[in-house]
Structure formats: structure tokens, C-alpha cells
Amino acid sequence: xxxxxxxxxxxxxxxxxxxxxxxxxxxxxxxxxxxxxxxxxxxxxxxxxxxxxxxxxxxxxxxxxxxxxxxxxxxxxxxxxxxxxxxxxxxxxxxxxxxxxxxxxxxxxxxxxxxxxxxxxxxxxxxxxxxxxxxxxxxxxxxxxxxxxxxxxxxxxxxxxxxxxxxxxxxxxxxxxxxxxxxxxxxxxxxxxxxxxxxxxxxxxxxxxxxxxxxxxxxxxxxxxxxxxxxxxxxxxxxxxxxxxxxxxxxxxxxxxxxxxxxxxxxxxxxxxxxxxxxxxxxxxxxxxxxxxxxxxxxxxxxxxxxxxxxxxxxxxxxxxxxxxxxxxxxxxxxxxxxxxxxxxxxxxxxx
Amino acid sequence: xxxxxxxxxxxxxxxxxxxxxxxxxxxxxxxxxxxxxxxxxxxxxxxxxxxxxxxxxxxxxxxxxxxxxxxxxxxxxxxxxxxxxxxxxxxxxxxxxxxxxxxxxxxxxxxxxxxxxxxxxxxxxxxxxxxxxxxxxxxxxxxxxxxxxxxxxxxxxxxxxxxxxxxxxxxxxxxxxxxxxxxxxxxxxxxxxxxxxxxxxxxxxxxxxxxxxxxxxxxxxxxxxxxxxxxxxxxxxxxxxxxxxxxxxxxxxxxxxxxxxxxxxxxxxxxxxxxxxxxxxxxxxxxxxxxxxxxxxxxxxxxxxxxxxxxxxxxxxxxxxxxxxxxxxxxxxxxxxxxxxxxxxxxxxxxx
Ligand SMILES: CC(C)[C@H](C(=O)O)[C@@H](O)C(=O)O
Ligand SMILES: CC(C)[C@H](C(=O)O)[C@@H](O)C(=O)O
Numbered sequence: 001x002x003x004x005x006x007x008x009x010x011x012x013x014x015x016x017x018x019x020x021x022x023x024x025x026x027x028x029x030x031x032x033x034x035x036x037x038x039x040x041x042x043x044x045x046x047x048x049x050x051x052x053x054x055x056x057x058x059x060x061x062x063x064x065x066x067x068x069x070x071x072x073x074x075x076x077x078x079x080x081x082x083x084x085x086x087x088x089x090x091x092x093x094x095x096x097x098x099x100x101x102x103x104x105x106x107x108x109x110x111x112x113x114x115x116x117x118x119x120x121x122x123x124x125x126x127x128x129x130x131x132x133x134x135x136x137x138x139x140x141x142x143x144x145x146x147x148x149x150x151x152x153x154x155x156x157x158x159x160x161x162x163x164x165x166x167x168x169x170x171x172x173x174x175x176x177x178x179x180x181x182x183x184x185x186x187x188x189x190x191x192x193x194x195x196x197x198x199x200x201x202x203x204x205x206x207x208x209x210x211x212x213x214x215x216x217x218x219x220x221x222x223x224x225x226x227x228x229x230x231x232x233x234x235x236x237x238x239x240x241x242x243x244x245x246x247x248x249x250x251x252x253x254x255x256x257x258x259x260x261x262x263x264x265x266x267x268x269x270x271x272x273x274x275x276x277x278x279x280x281x282x283x284x285x286x287x288x289x290x291x292x293x294x295x296x297x298x299x300x301x302x303x304x305x306x307x308x309x310x311x312x313x314x315x316x317x318x319x320x321x322x323x324x325x326x327x328x329x330x331x332x333x334x335x336x337x338x339x340x341x342x343x344x345x346x347x348x349x350x351x352x
Numbered sequence: 353x354x355x356x357x358x359x360x361x362x363x364x365x366x367x368x369x370x371x372x373x374x375x376x377x378x379x380x381x382x383x384x385x386x387x388x389x390x391x392x393x394x395x396x397x398x399x400x401x402x403x404x405x406x407x408x409x410x411x412x413x414x415x416x417x418x419x420x421x422x423x424x425x426x427x428x429x430x431x432x433x434x435x436x437x438x439x440x441x442x443x444x445x446x447x448x449x450x451x452x453x454x455x456x457x458x459x460x461x462x463x464x465x466x467x468x469x470x471x472x473x474x475x476x477x478x479x480x481x482x483x484x485x486x487x488x489x490x491x492x493x494x495x496x497x498x499x500x501x502x503x504x505x506x507x508x509x510x511x512x513x514x515x516x517x518x519x520x521x522x523x524x525x526x527x528x529x530x531x532x533x534x535x536x537x538x539x540x541x542x543x544x545x546x547x548x549x550x551x552x553x554x555x556x557x558x559x560x561x562x563x564x565x566x567x568x569x570x571x572x573x574x575x576x577x578x579x580x581x582x583x584x585x586x587x588x589x590x591x592x593x594x595x596x597x598x599x600x601x602x603x604x605x606x607x608x609x610x611x612x613x614x615x616x617x618x619x620x621x622x623x624x625x626x627x628x629x630x631x632x633x634x635x636x637x638x639x640x641x642x643x644x645x646x647x648x649x650x651x652x653x654x655x656x657x658x659x660x661x662x663x664x665x666x667x668x669x670x671x672x673x674x675x676x677x678x679x680x681x682x683x684x685x686x687x688x689x690x691x692x693x694x695x696x697x698x699x700x701x702x703x704x
Contacts, residue, residue: 077546077574081545081549081553081556081557086549087546087547090547127501127547127548128547130547130548130549132548132549132550132551133550134550134554137504137505137506141504141505141506142504142505142506142509142558143504143505143554144502144503144504144505145502145503145504145550145551145553145554146500146501146502146503146550146551147500147501147548147550147551148498148499148500148501149479149498149499149500149501150496150497150498151496151497151498152489152493152494152495152496152497153489153493153494153495153496154489154493154494157494192597193433194429194439195439195442195479195480195482196479196482196484196499197433197438197482197484198484198485198486198497198498198499199484199497199498199499201433201497202486202495202497204433205433206494222429223601224600224601224603224604225604225633227579227601227602227604227605227608228604228605228607228608228613229608230608231583231605231608231609232608245544248576249575249576249579249601250579251576252576252577252579252580253579253580253583253605255580256579256580256581256582256583256584257583261580281577
């Protein structure tokens with residue numbers, strides 16, 4: 001079976017880490033029975049400057065008609081407002097109906113902190129609908145800008161159901177491995193319904209309804225307390241489900257707990273398409289130096305495989321990555337190491 | 353000069369910590385030349401259940417006509433949506449035009465981490481305008497709820513100017529004390545203009561314009577990275593200015609860094625009124641046990657004095673609190689101690 005993958009390197013270190021993901025897919029042992037074909041696609045700020053479009057139509061069409069999955073690197077944000085430019089990742093998520101952004105945050109075994117959580121972020125609505133307008137204040141006091149935060153029952157139900165499924169799946173894996181089988185599968189619903197009673201209230205109510213269908217413990221946490229607790233007692237969380245914007249902030253916060261953004265993967269998941277994406281940005285300060293940490297992208301590649309039900313291939317890749325980190329000898333500079341991007345990739349691939 | 357202070361204890365531990373603030377004001381040495389009169393005012397969930405109004409008119413009117421400052425404790429959030437109830441603190445901030453929420457986060461001297469930052473949060477707009485509506489999706493897929501996020505040039509200018517003033521004032525204090533005079537006064541503007549180009553774009557642009565009037569270094573940080581950096585390198589921040597919601601989340605995050613929410617104060621500041629408010633909530637799990645940490649409220653009391661230009665009185669109170677924490681003998685349970693609320697208060701007051 002030949003599987004077609006889109007590779008969208010984007011800007012900055014995206015161009016250094018996406019090739020690592022490709023190499024990992026090519027290096028998977030024949031025993032897993034997967035063969036991939038790749039197509040390189042443009043998107044990002046450099047593409048915008050060159051072509052006038054941050055997300056060219058051909059990129060979108062190729063993904064839609066020829067690919068069943070993709071890897072996305074990172075795109076740069078211009079330092080000043082640039083007319084007509086808007087980040088292509090948000091558009092990709094929406095146009096490919098990738099309604100869930102799944103971000104596992106986990107420490108390796110030798111870490112004294114036992115963090116092992118997944119943030120399940122709604123990926124299509126909330127303030128990310130980007131419906132904004134600007135007008136002059138009636139009293140002459142200057143400009144006023146408004147944005148719509150939209151929460152739907154449909155998207156809230158869908159994302160909470162995915163959180164429920166992930167919690168159940170994780171629990172099964174824990175039980176199978178004999179590790180932590182005592183831990184109950186738990187989903188924590190995050191919201192700010194004490195202020196936003198209708199929008200976040202709808203998210204809260206709907207998530208509770210959806211999660212009643214799963215054998216999981218359901219908890220709630222107001223988002224500001226969630227940020228606090230994320231830092232004070234991260235070990236206690238299993239699956240966290242959140243509307244788009246809170247999910248964005250919480251996952252960066254969780255990433256800080258495990259030492260480096262360079263370790264944290266994500267998958268943008270839809271019903272028939274998955275796009276892996278490292279949580280880090282384009283990091284212009286270190287681009288071109290071959291020192292970017294490829295782990296976030298390699299983990300995103302494994303996550304993509306996992307959500308395409310290629311669990312054996314995913315497990316092999318995760319195991320190789322963990323072995324590299326556990327050994328702790330060939331690490332990139334963000335982890336205190338001296339290895340180049342390529343050296344880390346090679347060390348991981350040879351463990352496959 | 354007799355100064356009238358409103359005391360709004362609210363719910364839960366609010367009723368245990370607000371009296372501590374009152375005692376501190378009464379215990380200030382005569383040399384500072386302040387004399388206070390107090391009036392107890394109702395607000396909160398218990399008030400709502402009893403009277404049908406979470407913020408009775410008489411509370412608002414008394415604050416407006418008789419008081420020049422107030423201390424607010426905390427109010428409970430009902431665990432389930434309750435019709436007609438909405439948190440009175442948001443209303444108070446808006447109705448008293450307390451446009452800035454100032455939250456200093458600082459470690460004591462003996463702490464190896466040297467965190468000393470102030471989060472200056474816009475306090476009147478953003479999603480806190482609470483303009484929401486709910487309707488049925490056209491395609492029959494269920495309910496849709498929308499909220500308005502409103503950012504104005506006027507409020508953004510005002511809050512950034514306050515951030516600039518605070519940065520300058522802090523720098524003067526550092527220079528006077530000989531400590532850290534090498535550190536440049538810096539204001540970090542936080543926003544998400546890569547997604548919200550109009551609303552957060554307006555905040556960003558306006559804040560830059562306002563801060564150009566101050567002798568401070570101006571930096572910018574996208575809010576998700578800000579959460580990440582807050583946890584990775586909190587020592588590098590001086591003053592952070594943010595729209596309402598981001599400020600809410602960032603200040604809880606910052607509080608996690610200093611060990612306990614029970615340490616972190618805030619002041620709601622307007623042109624002619626200041627309301628001190630601990631950052632913690634009503635903590636129903638520990639209420640009535642006399643173990644709540646009074647430090648956040650005592651620091652909020654000092655902060656209130658500071659913003660009323662009673663700097664000598666404020667300094668005395670801060671010094672007494674720091675001395676208690678540095679000694680580390682009489683601490684509440686959240687800090688690993690065994691002392692009761694009253695014992696902590698007494699230890700601090702005797703140092704005044
Ligand atoms: C680049 C930006 C638009 C994006 C987001 O806000 O979703 C990023 O922060 C992320 O988390 O993938
Ligand atoms: C209680 C709640 C409405 C409030 C807020 O969101 O502002 C609180 O979290 C705070 O930070 O003071």
C-alpha cells in the first residue's frame with residue numbers, strides 16, 4: 001500500500017525538521033508494511049513574500065486530492081503587521097476540517113517528574129474564526145476593534161468525544177503495559193464559564209454530555225486555575241480538553257514543564273486526514289545552524305501514524321526516540337547537548 | 353484625615369482574610385498619619401442566594417459615594433450554572449472604572465529564584481464585556497454561542513501608559529535601594545496579533561505608541577510563548593502588560609512560580625479609587641478552618657496604599673510581611689507551615 005504524504009516545511013527551522021520526519025518514515029522497517037510517497041508543498045511567510053499567498057491553492061488542493069496525511073513544520077510570524085498575510089496553519093486546520101489538535105506532553109522515564117498528559121484542543125472555532133471588525137468609537141475616543149468568539153455544540157461535542165476516546169485508549173495501554181493501571185482515566189474540561197456563561201457555558205455543558213458516554217472520570221477546571229495547577233501539580237492530569245485558545249496557551253505551558261518546546265509534538269486530526277506538527281515555531285534565531293531539535297517533529301510523525309491506526313509503526317518510532325532521550329548522549333543544544341540536528345536524527349533512526 | 357474604606361469580604365475564605373486587611377490598616381503606626389473608618393458591604397454568591405443580587409445596589413452606591421478605597425476578598429463560583437448569577441468582581445471593576453489590575457509577583461530574598469515582576473492587566477474590556485448570545489445553527493447541528501472580544505484604543509493606551517509609569521517607578525526604587533540598578537526598566541507587550549490582527553493588533557500598536565512616551569525598553573511576546581517563557585525564564589521579566597483575559601491567565605501562572613496563590617496580591621486601580629484584592633479565590637475546601645493564608649490580602653492592602661500614594665504606610669506593611677516570610681517560622685499550611693490565619697496576622701502586625 002503506497003501512502004501519499006504532504007510535506008509542508010514552511011519557514012525557518014521547519015525546513016530542517018520536516019526532512020527528519022520524512023527520513024523516519026522512510027527508515028521504518030519493512031516489517032510494518034508501509035510505503036510512502038512524498039510531495040513537497042509550499043506555505044508560510046517566505047512563500048507569501050515570493051508568491052503573494054501564504055497558503056497557495058495548489059498546496060491545499062494537493063493535500064485534499066492526493067494525500068491522506070501530512071507533516072507541517074512551522075511558519076514565521078512577521079515582526080510587524082504585514083497587510084494580507086495571515087498564518088497558513090490556522091487556514092489549513094479549518095479547510096481540511098482537522099478539528100482536533102492533540103498534544104501529548106510526557107516526561108521520559110528517568111525524569112523524576114512523572115508527567116504524562118494529553119491536551120486535546122478544539123481546532124476550528126473560538127476566536128480562531130478570525131471574524132474581526134474595526135470602527136471609530138462614537139465618543140471620538142479612538143478606534144474600537146471587535147472579534148467573535150464562537151463556540152458550537154457540534155464542535156464541542158466532537159472534541160470532547162475525542163478526549164473521551166483518547167482517555168479510554170490511554171487507559172488500555174497503561175493496563176496492557178502493567179504500568180499505572182491504578183490510575184483512572186480522567187478528562188478535565190477547561191473553561192471560563194464563570195465569566196463567559198453562554199460560550200464557555202455551552203462548551204462545558206456539551207463536553208459533560210459527550211463525556212457521559214465514556215467510562216472516564218470527568219473533572220472541570222476554570223482555565224486560570226488550570227494554568228496554576230498545570231504548574232503546581234502536572235502529574236495529576238491525564239487528558240485535558242479545551243476550547244481552541246485556552247488549548248493553545250495550556251499546551252505551551254505544558255511544554256515548558258518537560259524542558260523544551262523542542263520535545264513536544266502535536267497532531268491536527270480530522271475524520272480522514274491527519275497532519276503532524278511540532279509545537280515549536282520557526283525559531284528564526286537558530287535557523288540554518290543545524291541545531292534545531294528534531295524530536296518534536298519525529299514525535300509528531302509517530303503521532304500521525306498513531307491516528308492513522310498504524311500503531312505498530314508509531315510504537316517503533318516512539319521507542320527509538322525515547323531510547324535516545326533516556327541515554328541522553330546525543331542531544332540537541334536546547335536539552336543541554338552538543339549534537340547537530342542530523343546527528344540526533346541518525347541516532348534515533350539507527351534505533352528503529 | 354479620616355479615610356473611608358469599604359470591606360467586601362464576599363464568600364469562603366474572603367471572610368477570613370479581609371478582616372486581616374482591616375487589622376493591618378488599624379495597626380499602622382500613628383507616625384504615618386492615617387486614620388480609617390470602615391464599612392462592611394455585601395457581595396458574592398451567598399449574598400445572591402440570600403437577596404437575589406450578587407452585587408447589591410447599596411454596596412455599589414456606598415463605594416461610589418462614601419469610600420475612597422476598598423478591600424475585596426473573594427467570591428464563590430457555583431459548581432453548576434445558576435440563572436441570573438454573575439460574578440460581582442467583574443461588575444465592580446467595570447462600574448467603578450477600575451481600569452487596571454496590577455499584580456506584582458515577587459520572591460522573597462532568601463529564594464534562589466529572583467522573580468520580581470508586575471503583571472498589568474487591562475480590567476474593563478476584552479471578553480469581559482460579557483456580550484454574548486446563543487442561537488440555533490442553521491444546519492440543525494445544535495446550539496451556537498458567540499461572545500464579543502472588544503479592544504479599544506482608549507483602554508489600550510491607558511493600560512500601557514500605566515505599565516510605563518509602573519516600570520519607571522520600579523526602576524527608581526531599584527536605583528534608590530542600590531539593588532539591581534543595572535536592570536533596564538522593561539515593558540513586555542503581550543498579544544496574539546498573529547491570529548487576531550485587528551483586536552490584538554490594535555492593542556499591540558496602541559501599547560507601542562503609548563510606551564514611546566516612557567524611558568523604558570519595550571518588548572513584545574505572543575501570549576502562548578509568553579506562558580512558555582514565564583515558566584522557563586521568569587527572572588527576565590519586569591513589567592508585563594496584557595489585555596484582560598491573557599492577564600488573568602498569566603497572573604495565575606506567575607503566582608504558581610512563587611509557591612502559592614496565597615502570596616499574590618492585586619489592586620484594581622482607577623483614577624480616583626483603588627480596590628485591593630488577593631489573587632486567590634474563595635477556596636471553599638478550606639473555609640472556616642482559620643488556615644487561609646492572609647499574606648495575599650495583606651499585600652493587597654499595601655498595594656492599595658501604594659496606589660493611593662501612601663507610600664510610607666505601604667512600605668511599612670510590605671516590610672513586615674517580608675520579615676515574616678524571610679523568617680519562615682509562622683507560616684500557613686499552603687507554605688508548608690502549621691500556623692493559623694490569625695497567628696500569621698499577629699506575627700506580621702507585631703513587626704509593624
Ligand atoms: C502560529 C499560531 C497561529 C498557532 C496557533 O495559535 O494555533 C501556534 O501557536 C500553534 O499553537 O500551533
Ligand atoms: C473570579 C473571576 C471572574 C476573576 C477574573 O476572571 O477576573 C478572577 O479569576 C480574577 O482573576 O480576579
